[in-house]
Amino acid sequence: MRTLEVNSSQWTYNVYIGPDLRFEVSKYLPNSYDKILIVTDRHVEQLGYLNEVISDLQKHAKQVYSFTVPAGEESKKLDVFEQLQTDAIKKGLDRKSLIVALGGGVVGDLTGFVAATFMRGIDYIQVPTTILAHDSSVGGKVAINHSLGKNLIGAFHAPKGVIYDLSTIKSLPLVEKRSGFAEVIKHGLIADKNMLNQLMEHVQTLETINQKILEDALYNGIKIKAHIVEQDEKEKGIRSHLNFGHTLGHAIEAEAGYGSITHGEAVAIGMLFALQVSESHLSLSFSNNRFKNWLKQLAYPLHMVKDLQIESLIERMKVDKKNQSGQIRMVLLKDVGMPELYTINENRLLSELKTFINEVIE
């Protein structure tokens, strides 16, 4: 097992990364709790992970409850949030209770936002079960979606701990491996050229990805993320670099309809676009063509963006949280490992997007 420490303005917490940790979550709790509410989704429950965590936590707390939401992005919305708050009130949770987010980024973001707002904020821990959640479980960004845009209703609320059981990711379907791997690639692009090169050289397919390569990449990705959020927890500056690929990515998710493309697949398309804009605006020297072919080989659905309206995507990008004074700001790369937040004129963005959709994506 490997451990990383993350300093937040609220408290310092540990990220534990290793096999079979779901059987011993109670060992890693930072405090004792009388009441614990575990939130998970239907798939994770069906895989048996919920019962395994309940059995362990019952050794620790007098009352252990659970609440299961439907699987998928559709659960990151206001009415599911309200159902959870109602359930927490009815079960008598108080400021000394703990909420556990057992699942992927959807459960993590939703549960974290419930914990951030229930009685003005109570403790929660993340027990991530997806590749993607190596990113979402760290850093305290919690949120639900609005029909007008991704994660528009949320908070910064650090978890009390992250217990990442690497054995759980073995049951992920291919599409979810692909989704999570996009955030791994992102961490390489924004912070670690060597990591990116290793991945491009050794990962030719996600079906049979080498577990050791994947686990090392997840550990490195968490280290990169932790290092950034420790310096800029509330995204006043460099934390925006973690949003590389998300300006177009989030627009695609909202425009296509939440859940019709995975978060990571949309971000992969967004990263390819951001690399194109980086070439034209910051003279980035990087083989976009090789990168694009690698994404195609890994079966990222690049072509899906052709079915979306360019003007609607631009409108979506206008509600991105990075924008200032009505100007769209995108994270670009001067080089691999050298990100920069860049204001981009709407007309130039429109022309870049037309080139991207009509010429770059074949």
Ligand SMILES: NC(=O)c1ccc[n+]([C@@H]2O[C@H](COP(=O)([O-])OP(=O)(O)OC[C@H]3O[C@@H](n4cnc5c(N)ncnc54)[C@H](O)[C@@H]3O)[C@@H](O)[C@H]2O)c1
């Ligand atoms: N807060 C952050 O910093 C941050 C960072 C990145 C992404 N996100 C958010 O995370 C969300 C995406 O997270 P996700 O990709 O984990 O999606 P998800 O939580 O919907 O999980 C994907 C699917 O995999 C299933 N699943 C989960 N664990 C499984 C397992 N071990 N085996 C088999 N199936 C399993 C789920 O039931 C779901 O159907 C998006 O909403 C995105 O905006 C947040």
Ligand SMILES: O=C(O)C(=O)C[C@@H](O)[C@H](O)[C@H](O)COP(=O)(O)O
């Ligand atoms: O942690 C961050 O900061 C990120 O930007 C990580 C992203 O991968 C993640 O998708 C995040 O939820 C996006 O945040 P948002 O502020 O653009 O909604």
Ligand SMILES: [Zn+2]
């Ligand atoms: Zn993301």
